[in-house]
Amino acid sequence: MITSNPRHLRGSYDVIVVGGGPAGLEAAVAAQEAGADHILVVDREPEAGGILLQCIHCGFGLHRFGEELTGPEYAQRVMKQALAHRIDIVTDAFVLDIDLQRRVKLMTREAGVSLVEARAVVLAMGARERTRAAVRIPGARPAGVFTAGMAQRLVNLYGWLPGRRVAILGSGDIGLIMARRLTLEGVEVAGVFELMPHPNGLNRNIVQCLHDFDIPLHLSTTVVEIHGHNRVEKVTVAPVDDNLRPQLERAWEVECDTLLISIGLIPENELSERLRLRMDPVTRGPVVTSAMECSLNGVFACGNVVHIHDLVDFVSAEAMLAGRSAGLFAIGAPLRPDNVRLLPGENVAYCVPHTISTEREHTVYMRTRRRLEACKLRLVAPDGRIVHEKRLRYVFPAEMVNLKLKPVILQHFHDDALRIDIVGRSAER
Amino acid sequence: MGEIVTVRYLCIGCPLGCRLEVDEDLEEHAIVEVRGFSCRRGKEYAIQEHTAPQRMVTTTVAIDKARWARLPVRTSRPAPKDKVLEICRALRTVRVSAPIASGDIIVRNVLNTGVDIIATRDMAEWAPPHNIET
Ligand SMILES: Cc1cc2nc3c(=O)[nH]c(=O)nc-3n(C[C@H](O)[C@H](O)[C@H](O)COP(=O)(O)OP(=O)(O)OC[C@H]3O[C@@H](n4cnc5c(N)ncnc54)[C@H](O)[C@@H]3O)c2cc1C
Ligand code: SF4
Numbered sequence: 208m209i210t211s212n213p214r215h216l217r218g219s220y221d222v223i224v225v226g227g228g229p230a231g232l233e234a235a236v237a238a239q240e241a242g243a244d245h246i247l248v249v250d251r252e253p254e255a256g257g258i259l260l261q262c263i264h265c266g267f268g269l270h271r272f273g274e275e276l277t278g279p280e281y282a283q284r285v286m287k288q289a290l291a292h293r294i295d296i297v298t299d300a301f302v303l304d305i306d307l308q309r310r311v312k313l314m315t316r317e318a319g320v321s322l323v324e325a326r327a328v329v330l331a332m333g334a335r336e337r338t339r340a341a342v343r344i345p346g347a348r349p350a351g352v353f354t355a356g357m358a359q360r361l362v363n364l365y366g367w368l369p370g371r372r373v374a375i376l377g378s379g380d381i382g383l384i385m386a387r388r389l390t391l392e393g394v395e396v397a398g399v400f401e402l403m404p405h406p407n408g409l410n411r412n413i414v415q416c417l418h419d420f421d422i423p424l425h426l427s428t429t430v431v432e433i434h435g436h437n438r439v440e441k442v443t444v445a446p447v448d449d450n451l452r453p454q455l456e457r458a459w460e461v462e463c464d465t466l467l468i469s470i471g472l473i474p475e476n477e478l479s480e481r482l483r484l485r486m487d488p489v490t491r492g493p494v495v496t497s498a499m500e501c502s503l504n505g506v507f508a509c510g511n512v513v514h515i516h517d518l519v520d521f522v523s524a525e526a527m528l529a530g531r532s533a534g535l536f537a538i539g540a541p542l543r544p545d546n547v548r549l550l551p552g553e554n555v556a557y558c559v560p561h562t563i564s565t566e567r568e569h570t571v572y573m574r575t576r577r578r579l580e581a582c583k584l585r586l587v588a589p590d591g592r593i594v595h596e597k598r599l600r601y602v603f604p605a606e607m608v609n610l611k612l613k614p615v616i617l618q619h620f621h622d623d624a625l626r627i628d629i630v631g632r633s634a635e636r
Numbered sequence: 637m638g639e640i641v642t643v644r645y646l647c648i649g650c651p652l653g654c655r656l657e658v659d660e661d662l663e664e665h666a667i668v669e670v671r672g673f674s675c676r677r678g679k680e681y682a683i684q685e686h687t688a689p690q691r692m693v694t695t696t697v698a699i700d701k702a703r704w705a706r707l708p709v710r711t712s713r714p715a716p717k718d719k720v721l722e723i724c725r726a727l728r729t730v731r732v733s734a735p736i737a738s739g740d741i742i743v744r745n746v747l748n749t750g751v752d753i754i755a756t757r758d759m760a761e762w763a764p765p766h767n768i769e770t
Binding site (some may be wrong): 253254260263264265275277279280282283362363364365366388390391392393409410411413414415418419420580600601603605606 | 645646647648650651652653691692693694695696698703704705706708710717720721724725728738756757758
C-alpha cells in the first residue's frame with residue numbers, strides 16, 4: 208500500500224524504515240523475508256525511489272540484476288518488489304525524530320505530527336550534496352549557483368534548465384553526467400574544473416560525457432571567485448600548486464551564467480545524531496556491526512547514510528543484510544554478536560562494517576587513500592602476523608574496494624582485532 | 637600501403653584507463669595496428685570505438701497529466717555516436733500524455749536509425765490534489 212495519509216497506517220510496526228530509496232526498499236523486503244509481518248517505509252518525497260528517480264542515465268544494476276539499467280528502471284524494480292511483499296509505504300512524510308523506545312515521529316500535510324511505534328528501525332536516509340559553503344568560494348552571492356544534483360533534479364523531473372552557459376566545479380560522476388545532460392539539452396558547458404591532478408569520475412564518464420562533446424577538463428584548477436549581482440556573470444578560475452594553493456597570478460575568467468558544484472556527498476545523519484549513535488568521523492555515518500546494527504540495539508542502517516557508495520548494486524546488497532537483521536531482531540531472533548573489530552590500516556581510509564563475526568561470511572567495503580597498482584590487501588593480526596592476503600590489480604579512492612571474508616579464512620584466528628592494509632606500487636601520474 | 641594516421645582513445649573498460657592507439661591506413665580504410673591495451677577488452681574497445689562508436693542515449697520528453705513534467709526515456713539499443721545530439725534535438729518537440737508504462741515506445745525508428753525511443757518508467761495519470769497549488 209502507498210499512501211500519503213498516516214491515518215491509513217497501523218499504530219505499530221515490526222520494522223520501520225526511514226527513507227524510501229533503493230536502500231530502504233530493499234531493506235523492507237529483506238525484513239519481510241526474514242519473518243517480520245508489518246513493515247513501513249517512510250519517505251519525505253512524493254514518490255519512493257530516492258535519488259535514482261533523477262539519475263536517468265544508464266549504469267545501474269549490472270551486479271544486482273545482471274543488466275545495465277537506468278536509475279528509474281532500477282527504482283521501479285525495487286519498488287514493484289516492495290509492493291509485491293505487501294510493504295506499507297508512506298510518502299510526503301518527513302521523519303522528525305526517533306526516540307530511544309523506537310517511536311518514530313512523522314510530519315505530514317494530512318495529519319500534522321504523528322507517532323508510529325517500531326520494534327526495529329532501519330535508517331536509510333541517503334546522502335546530500337556538499338554545497339558552496341563546504342569549499343568557501345569567495346565572491347558575490349548571486350543566483351545561478353547550484354549543486355550538480357539539484358540541477359539534475361530540475362532538468363530531469365521538472366524540465367527547467369538552470370542556465371544558458373555553465374561552468375562545473377568538480378569532476379565527480381554527478382558533475383560529468385550533468386555536463387553531458389545539459390549539452391544534450393542545448394546548454395553550453397564552458398568547462399569542468401578539478402582541484403586534484405586527476406579526474407574524480409569514471410573513465411567511462413570522462414569519455415562519454417566530456418570527450419564526446421569536446422568539453423574541456425581543467426585539472427589542478429579551481430574556482431577562486433564568483434562574480435555577478437543578481438545572477439552569475441562569470442567566475443575566476445586559477446591553477447593550483449602542489450599544495451593545492453591557487454596561483455592567483457595565473458588566474459583567468461570564464462564567462463557563464465551558472466556554476467554547478469559537484470564536490471561530493473555527505474551522509475544525511477541528523478536523525479542518527481539525535482539518537483546519539485556512535486559515528487565514524489571518516490565516513491560521517493554510524494558505526495555498524497556486520498548485521499548493520501548501530502550502537503543502539505534495534506537500530507540498523509544501510510546505503511549512503513552509512514557511507515557513500517558509487518554503485519547502487521552494493522547499496523542493495525548492504526540493505527538486504529540490514530533488513531534481514533532488523534526483521535530477525537523484530538521477531539526476537541537477533542544474530543549473535545560480532546567478535547572481531549576491523550581497523551583501517553595503511554592506505555585504507557575506512558572500512559564498513561566496523562566489526563565482524565568469525566562465524567559468518569561477510570563482505571567488507573573500504574575506500575583507499577591513494578591510487579596504487581599491483582597491490583596486496585592484507586588482514587593483519589595484532590601481533591603482526593598476516594592472516595589473509597588478496598591480490599588486487601589496482602585500487603582507486605573513487606572506487607570502493609570490497610573483500611569477501613569466509614569463516615575458513617578466520618578459523619585459526621583467535622584475537623579480537625584485525626587491521627586491513629593495502630600496499631602496492633604508486634599509480635599517481 | 638597509404639598514409640598511416642594514429643588516433644588515441646582512453647579505455648573505459650576499467651579504472652586503469654589505458655591510453656589506446658589505433659593506426660589506420662587512410663587509403664585502405666583498414667586498421668593496421670592497435671597499441672596500449674593491457675587486456676583483450678581494451679583492444680576490442682579500441683576497434684569498436686574507431687570503426688563504429690555507439691552510445692546509449694538517455695534523455696527526457698515532455699509529459700502531460702503526470703506528477704512530473706518530464707518522462708525519462710532511452711534508446712532501445714545503442715545508437716551511432718554521431719546521431720546522439722540530433723536524436724536529442726528531435727525529442728525536444730515530442731510531448732506525451734500519462735499514463736505511460738516503462739518500455740512503451742515513444743518514438744519508433746528515430747531519425748531512421750533503426751533505434752526506438754522507449755520510456756524508462758511508469759507514469760500514472762495524475763492531477764494535483766485540491767489542496768496543493770502548483
Ligand atoms: C546524482 C547521482 C548519480 C549517481 N549515479 C550512479 C550510477 O551511475 N550508477 C550507480 O550504480 N550509482 C549511482 N549513484 C549512486 C546511487 O544512486 C546511490 O548510491 C543510491 O541511490 C543510494 O541509495 P540510498 O537509498 O542510500 O539513498 P537515496 O537514494 O538518497 O534515498 C534516501 C531517501 O531517504 C529519504 N529521506 C531522507 N531523510 C528523510 C527523513 N528524515 N524523512 C523521510 N525521508 C527521508 C529521501 O527523500 C530519499 O528518498 C548516483 C548517485 C547520485 C546522487
Ligand atoms: S585495456 Fe584492459 S586493463 Fe587497460 S583500461 Fe582497458 S580494460 Fe582496463
